Amino acid sequence: xxxxxxxxxxxxxxxxxxxxxxxxxxxxxxxxxxxxxxxxxxxxxxxxxxxxxxxxxxxxxxxxxxxxxxxxxxxxxxxxxxxxxxxxxxxxx
Numbered sequence: 001x002x003x004x005x006x007x008x009x010x011x012x013x014x015x016x017x018x019x020x021x022x023x024x025x026x027x028x029x030x031x032x033x034x035x036x037x038x039x040x041x042x043x044x045x046x047x048x049x050x051x052x053x054x055x056x057x058x059x060x061x062x063x064x065x066x067x068x069x070x071x072x073x074x075x076x077x078x079x080x081x082x083x084x085x086x087x088x089x090x091x092x093x
Contacts, residue, residue: 002019002020002021002022003019003020004017004018004019004020005017005018005020006018035082038082038083038084039078039082039083041084042077042078042081042082042083042084042087043078045084045087046074046075046077046078049074049089049092050071050074050075052092053067053070053071053092057071064093066093067093069090070090070091070092070093073090074089074090077089077090
């Protein structure tokens with residue numbers, strides 16, 4: 001299986017057609033690999049947002065109801081979304 005595409009030659013300004021062989025395309029991720037990578041990126045962003053408020057969840061602090069709900073919504077985000085581009089983040093109180 002081969003795929004074709006177009007590109008602009010920057011030296012001549014000409015539009016060129018090129019072909020990519022199956023061997024050259026083998027580096028592409030499968031749909032499952034793309035989904036797993038996308039979910040991993042979502043988790044990384046979610047974890048960063050949780051880390052921003054970790055200090056509030058220490059044993060010597062009492063979390064407000066709003067902050068507790070925010071942190072729970074972040075933990076639950078992967079139950080609803082699997083792609084970082086589609087996610088609607090909860091609003092931080």
